[in-house]
Amino acid sequence: MSAPKLLLVEDDLALAELLEYRFENEGYEVRVTADGDEALVFASEDAPDLVILDWMIEGTSGIEVCRRLRRDKATAHVPIIMLTAREAEDDRVRGLETGADDYVTKPFSPRELLARVSAVLRRVRPALAGETIEAGDMKLDPVAHRVERRGRQLQIGPTEYRLLKFFMEHPRRVFSRSQLLDAVWGTGSEIEERTVDVHIRRLRKAIALDNSRDPIRTVRSAGYALEPV
Amino acid sequence: MSAPKLLLVEDDLALAELLEYRFENEGYEVRVTADGDEALVFASEDAPDLVILDWMIEGTSGIEVCRRLRRDKATAHVPIIMLTAREAEDDRVRGLETGADDYVTKPFSPRELLARVSAVLRRVRPALAGETIEAGDMKLDPVAHRVERRGRQLQIGPTEYRLLKFFMEHPRRVFSRSQLLDAVWGTGSEIEERTVDVHIRRLRKAIALDNSRDPIRTVRSAGYALEPV
DNA sequence: GCCCCATATGACGGAACTGCGACAGTGATA
């Protein structure tokens, strides 16, 4: 369900297979292609959580794939790890310049790549690394898609779940309604800002227990924030 | 809202677009232009919090833009980061001489530039980098939208919050009523100057504690200033 | 001490904002 989705762009078939096997073993969902254009199609079809991109591929070059991923709003924020040959210092510079988040030089051990992937995911979105997030007396398990408070399991709808997850990933921080719309509903959603209020109310109701303080703070004229108890 | 506003002056369109995405992703508000004269217009229209300035642009040169920004009182204090070619050591020297705050040599990674921007903002206006600002016995957390004094939480309304934040960013300095109107209410607000007095009173009341000195100083026929205890 | 002028204070009507209940539309399920 919430296994992190990787897109692997690699034209060395043996290496690609090896990595696919290793990553799937670690609980990732992997999609592989050797072709740059196909990579872009895959990425726009079903946005991956992270892209592993070989710099030297046939068709559209790595650098071009990287640039186009960044240009498309839907994939602009997807982290990219690039694979480069050791000598190609120049590529590395251009890679980072184009917006790659990290790079690994060939030859590398699959373990090293696994570690990098895990590190980048943890930095970008902790929940994707498969870790449960805790905030005060609440615990959210992104893998099982479950939320509990004080050991009690909460019944919670899809939107409220995403909303709560986002709040728990950034506790204490105040978000405006439009920021929440971008983060939870997706950028460019054309939804009334007041609708956020309604879901906040639904979320409050869903996480309420007997004699428990409401952990969601309303900041007048600014937005909402989660205050862990 | 409180997203730092950047003005990016860059005539390499691909690079400009890339940076725009990255910075917007990080929560900045970005305005882009390739033209030096237009940059000056933008800057005077809506003062940015920081300017990223390519040294080699068409029209009015980077150095000239920098100099004029410094000359105009409204933008004299805005920090400037310049982008230079690696070889152009000469430019770097002249840039710093002209008043740039930092420079980044091409080629660079977006991450590096992000780090520089964040560092400069932290130095110049900590609240913009999301850091808590302290003044005397008061502490303001712009991310959580909270103010405390001597460890005690203060209850404070939206306008008083903005007013206090502005004062805490510029302690000990005296501001006239019209300066405060520009800074806190926004330029072009058509509000009676006397109204400032009222909000000053409300702010004083909001931050008052038992047996604590009033940290806001009234400067007769000049304005108000915050005197940290 | 007295007067003038800038500031402080209290009050008030209206605007802005949030919480709440309700409702229709949608898609999934049985």
Added chain:
DNA sequence: TATCACTGTCGCAGTTCCGTCATATGGGGC
């Protein structure tokens, strides 16, 4: 088909907040 859970929107009510005014207070020059 009927049911159910979920979503987005609306209008209303309660509350807070805002800008303005009239009036009181106080400091400084004479």
